[in-house]
Amino acid sequence: MNTGENPPTQFVDNDLKPVGHGRMLRKEDARFIRGKGRFIDDIQLPGMLHLAILRAPIAHGRIVSVDVTLAEAHPKVKLVGTGAMLAEHGLAWMPTLANDVQPVLATDKIHFQWQEVAFVVADDRYAAQDALELIDVEYEQLPVVVNARTALEASAPVIRDDLAGKTDNRCFDWETGDKQATDAVFARAEVVVGQEMVYPRVHPAPLETCGAVANYDPIDGDLTLWSTTQAPHAHRTLYSMVAGLPEHKIRVISPDIGGGFGNKVPIYPGYLCTIVASMLTGAPVKWTEDRFENLTSTAFxxxxxxxxxxxxxxxxxxxxxxxxxxxxxxxxxxxxxxxxxxxxxxxxxxxxxxxxxxxxxxxxxxxxxxxxxxxxxxxxxxxxxxxxxxxxxxxxxxxxxxxxxxxxxxxxxxxxxxxxxxxxxxxxxxxxxxxxxxxxxxxxxxxxxxxxxxxxxxxxxxxxxxxxxxxxxxxxGPRKDMDILGLGMADGAQLCLYPTGTAVLRVSCQSQGQGHETTFAQIVAEEIGIPPADIKVVHGDTDLSPFGMGTYGSRSTPVSGAAAVLVARKVRDKAHLFAATMLEVTVADLEWRKGSFHVIGDPAKSLTIQQIAKWAYGTGQLPDGVEGGLEAHIHYHPExxxxxxxxxxxxxxxxxxxxxxxxxxxxxxxxxxxxxxxxxxxxxxxxxxxxxxxxxxxxxxxxxxxxxxxxxxxxxxxxxxxxxxxxxxxxxxxxxxxxxxxxxxxxxxxxxxxxxxxxxxxxxxxxxxxxxxxxxxxxxxxxxxxxxxxxxxxx
Ligand code: MCN
Ligand code: CUM
The missing domain is CATH 3.30.365.10 (Aldehyde oxidase/xanthine dehydrogenase, molybdopterin binding domain)
Structure with a gap:
């Protein structure tokens, strides 16, 4: 442990000390401060339609009827979706990330106020929003439970009667630690202090609300989904499981994200509605939540x-x-x-x-x-x-x-x-x-x-x-005991050093404003000794980045960051082999000084990593059993x-x-x-x-x-x-x-x-x-x- 102010100044402004660099500005700010970030709502595709969602004004009730006739007759409306329609496609319900299920659109019952009931797809957002008012839904109200303390009372209405055999509002019971041992310590303790405390319901309320653009290509069967997601790869797997689309035909792109703070971890009904709407209309479809929808219906x-x-x-x-x-x-x-x-x-x-x-x-x-x-x-x-x-x-x-x-x-x-x-x-x-x-x-x-x-x-x-x-x-988290829906919580990283000595790092984690394009370049720069400016970080696109579980629980540095270090070391090890061949010495004859290999005892004989990269793609005789090129891939599980x-x-x-x-x-x-x-x-x-x-x-x-x-x-x-x-x-x-x-x-x-x-x-x-x-x-x-x-x- 050591304490103190920023690192010694001789390292500041020195690209060879990238990790801990006190003043390294964020690469991504060049576009953000010029208003050139590319967020979901900036995406415009030719022929793009717009989706709006009708939400239930009551917190608990049965749906008696949904009449969409008038909305469908609106001249600008292309499609109206209901729970009944999704049910025909087997898409009315979707799994949650916690092995529960949740309606994409309510079929017969409303479970919370502003739950999704129907969607309208129209030529523009105004028309879609207007047409929502033409949908006539009749509800039959049920008694409401909003207090966790009364939810388990015998008189409380059962909210999840969709779950087989459910007769109360219990979601799960869980315990940890040793009750007997703990009670024994309490029984003989000199002092016992107790307090009840409520951590209230709060909301991440990111500046950018949630949204998606889906583009389904009916000829190739390819689906591209731009969405506000903190975990593009995990979402892709889930879409494949839910919608039955082949996983390799789905491309999830998380462009610039205006803050996530956890709000963009779950899969929301709106994303699935957008996908379904694009598949049924054959056109790209955009959905952007407003602030009201974000605060009332997304993850609290x-x-x-x-x-x-x-x-x-x-x-x-x-x-x-x-x-x-x-x-x-x-x-x-x-x-x-x-x-x-x-x-x-x-x-x-x-x-x-x-x-x-x-x-x-x-x-x-x-x-x-x-x-x-x-x-x-x-x-x-x-x-x-x-x-x-x-x-x-x-x-x-x-x-x-x-x-x-x-x-x-x-x-x-x-x-x-x-x-x-x-x-x-x-x-x-x-x-x-x-x-x-x-x-x-x-x-x-x-x-x-x-x-x-x-x-x-x-x-x-x-x-x-x-x-x-x-x-x-x-x-x-560690593979032995952590997963989301059965997917182990590992992260991939891929590093490619090009012939001219610049590099591209591809990572599975996804930035919502944390500055990964800067910090991940710093990590690699530290390991392979090229300046952070020469390293591009690619993330947030399942077609362009290796599989991994995404960003939440501050896992990017602990997991993807470790993956970036290790993949860079793999590249450096390969460069080490090449350097030995190039200098006609053994690997053990060489020492690494950040950015170059030197012959021990004759340090003037040396090669920079850039020289080695050029050679790696060249015509020289490769060491036995080693492929040319200078790249590596890793799938890292933290211990x-x-x-x-x-x-x-x-x-x-x-x-x-x-x-x-x-x-x-x-x-x-x-x-x-x-x-x-x-x-x-x-x-x-x-x-x-x-x-x-x-x-x-x-x-x-x-x-x-x-x-x-x-x-x-x-x-x-x-x-x-x-x-x-x-x-x-x-x-x-x-x-x-x-x-x-x-x-x-x-x-x-x-x-x-x-x-x-x-x-x-x-x-x-x-x-x-x-x-x-x-x-x-x-x-x-x-x-x-x-x-x-x-x-x-x-x-
Ligand atoms: N970092 C560093 N040195 C370390 C640890 C981290 O320089 N020892 C840097 C990282 O390289 C990264 C940033 O600090 O650029 C945050 O890193 P990390 O702690 O690994 O967290 P994640 O990148 O995984 O970000 C997720 C985390 C979570 S879960 C929430 S919620 C949250 C948060 O980050 N959401 C954010 N910070 C946020 N910041 C912004 N701007 N926007 C959000 O949505
Ligand atoms: Cu819990 S909020 Mo953060 O882990 O995405």
Whole structure:
């Protein structure tokens, strides 16, 4: 582990030190800042038709009739699709990524408000949208369940009566850890603290909504689908399975994506409708969601009701943690999670602490709400786990009258405990949590902050300081126990060095704004010693990139990034063989200095990688058994996840008169192992911290008791802007991953996962004078006002 500022300046601007290059600007920004990005809605094909979707205004009910006569008579309408029509083609239902099923278009029943009922394809988008109003649907309302707590009551209507033998709203039960051992520790513990907490339903709300353009060629039987997908290859396999199209005839292209944040992992009914529409009309068809559709029908996140307990000694040693979770999955289990992990990686809820026992019991339920359940920079439910443990530790500190930092320092895992097998069976690869925390304390001047707080309290001001020390789990995942729908979670990479010494890297992961075209070029540049500018990164097109599972759970660096390193090393090894032949020495006579091979003892005798590349395609005699050309391919399965960590300190002021929270300072020290592009990492962290302010203070998808979604626009679903966030103060430590070939861990979701508990802890700390121990997110002024003033309504 080492701490510090950006790497030594002698390496900056030196292309031979591409990994860790402090100021390398993003290649993709050349087009983005000129407005030349190519997003789904920019795609125009000759004769392209437009699709719009009719959605149900009720949350639960039977479809009595659907009359499309008038819509079909509209002069600009080319096709009207209904559930009944899809059923004729066997396409009315599709599998979800969690082995559940979901209607593409509702056939006989509506399960959530704004569920897809019909589509119209017309010459232009206006006509398609207008014609939706000509469709007459008669519904018969059913009682609605929007509350996970009441979903299992005997009187609750059964939402999923499509599932054979289903008599309740149970989605799944799951447990992890050792119940007996945990209960035994709790039984003899000196101190037990419990707290119920809700992680509300939130939404990733990317700037670009979801959409697709499908182009089916009836002569060749080829389907090209441009779509907002974070996983083009996995989606292609699913389309093949669902639609019965041969997989090799499907090309999925994910062009520039205006933010995914998990929202673009699932397959949505709109994509399939677009495909069907193109097949039936023989024309290209475009579908672009509007903001309302995106917020009300696509993958939400969280919606966990967690009851956590922590057992400890009076001196503050944490002994055990147990939790009961009620997970609201909405109407269909649409999460993307490895088959063995229906609750994602929630199993890391034991956090960064050295404990003796842990247990989690979870019940997941169906409700009349939109499906999804994992998206929004969550690392497969690590967001919920981190929130649970970091809130609980603060509750314990409060109970013991201890400083929350002292309590954490007492319990953090020590560097020599890694690799550490947690009480729920996860193997943390590496970490030095105390150094990360100490770095954050130093930047924050923690002691100074506490003094300032004491002074302010004395004068009636409400200042709070909140801490979280979190462990992330990213980079799914090891073949032995992780898959999506039976597909192992490996990534392909292919590297080709051309005769003139420039290269193309093809990767299976897909950028939604993370800057892969830059960072993956840096990785390869580091390994083969040619400048990043000479390396093009190709991604997001199943015809042009090798098979792999895509981008989510911050897996690109841990999995595809490792694949890129290893494929570059394969190319370098081949260049090594060629260099030996060219210089008429043995392989062992040569040493690699970044960019060239040198004869040991006679370093003036050398060859650059570019010279070798030219030779590789030339006419010289090849070594025995070695093919010409300079390229390689790899299919990489990680042996473990990577476990980045961080220590965050948040400083808030709460207005005693209005209960408005201002995040005044936020110190974030992250450890993602070897840092490839510090500027991009910082951008990732800034974004995630902003997410945290949103979730902690503003964002929530709510429903009324009839199942009406009350957060269907950005007027109701509040997103943070630059005005709500402070100047972020970031720092870092570097503890490389022992199993990643360059020691890199993921970073993309760390700040989103780690910041909400720090902010909530700070607000609760600020309101200590009011005796507050917990309040549920989002900490809106009205909620806090109520907490500060008993249950009185705000004036
Ligand atoms: N990086 C680095 N050094 C490291 C780790 C990462 O320089 N040690 C760089 C990577 O090369 C990459 C970026 O940081 O350019 C993020 O890398 P990684 O942590 O591997 O995450 P992914 O690339 O797999 O991105 C996915 C992750 C997830 S799951 C969500 S959700 C999210 C996030 O990234 N969605 C994003 N960040 C986002 N950023 C943008 N702009 N848009 C989104 O939709
Ligand atoms: Cu869970 S949001 Mo990201 O993993 O695509």
């Amino acid at each position: 996140a969280r919606d966990y009701v967690m009851h956590g307990e922590i057992a400890a000694t009076k001196a503050g040693r944490i002994l055990a943690i147990r939790t009961n979770v009620l997970a609201d999955h909405g109407a269909f289990n649409g999460v993307a999670a490895p088959t063995k992990y229906p609750a994602g990686f929630f199993g890391v809820f034991t956090g960064s602490y050295d404990i003796q026992a842990a247990h989690c019991a979870m019940t997941a339920v169906y409700t009349n709400k939109a499906p999804g359940g994992v998206a929004y920079s969550c690392s497969f439910r690590v967001a919920e786990a981190v929130y649970l443990i970091e809130r609980l530790v603060d509750c314990l500190a409060d109970q013991l009258g201890m400083d929350p930092v002292e309590l954490r320092l007492l319990n953090l895992l020590k560097p020599d405990q890694f690799p550490y097998t947690s009480m729920t069976g996860w193997i943390y690869d590496s970490g030095d949590y105390e150094s990360t925390l100490r770095e954050a304390l130093k930047i924050a001047d923690y002691a100074g902050l506490r003094r300032e707080q004491a002074e302010k309290r004395a004068s009636g001001e409400l200042m709070g300081i909140g801490v979280s020390v979190f462990t992330e789990a990213v980079g799914a 473990n996840l990577t476990y980045p960590n961080g220590a965050y300190i948040c400083v808030v002021d709460v207005d005693p008169g209005t209960a408005v929270v201002t995040v005044r300072r936020f110190i974030a020290v992250d450890d993602c192992g070897t840092r490839i592009n510090p500027m991009i990492i910082e951008g990732q962290v800034h974004r995630g911290l902003t997410d945290g302010v949103g979730m902690a203070l503003m964002e929530m998808i709510t429903f009324d008791e009839d199942g009406n979604c009350l957060a269907a626009s950005l007027m109701d679903y509040l997103l943070p802007t630059a005005l709500e966030v402070p100047d972020w103060e970031t720092g870092f430590t570097v503890t490389p991953s022992p199993h990643h070939p360059i020691g890199a861990k993921g970073i993309g979701e760390c700040a989103t996962v780690g910041s909400p508990p720090a902010i909530v802890n700070a607000v609760v700390d600020a309101l200590k004078p009011y005796g507050l121990r917990h309040a549920d997110m989002p900490l809106t002024p009205s909620r806090l006002w109520e907490a500060m003033n008993g249950n009185a309504q705000p004036p």
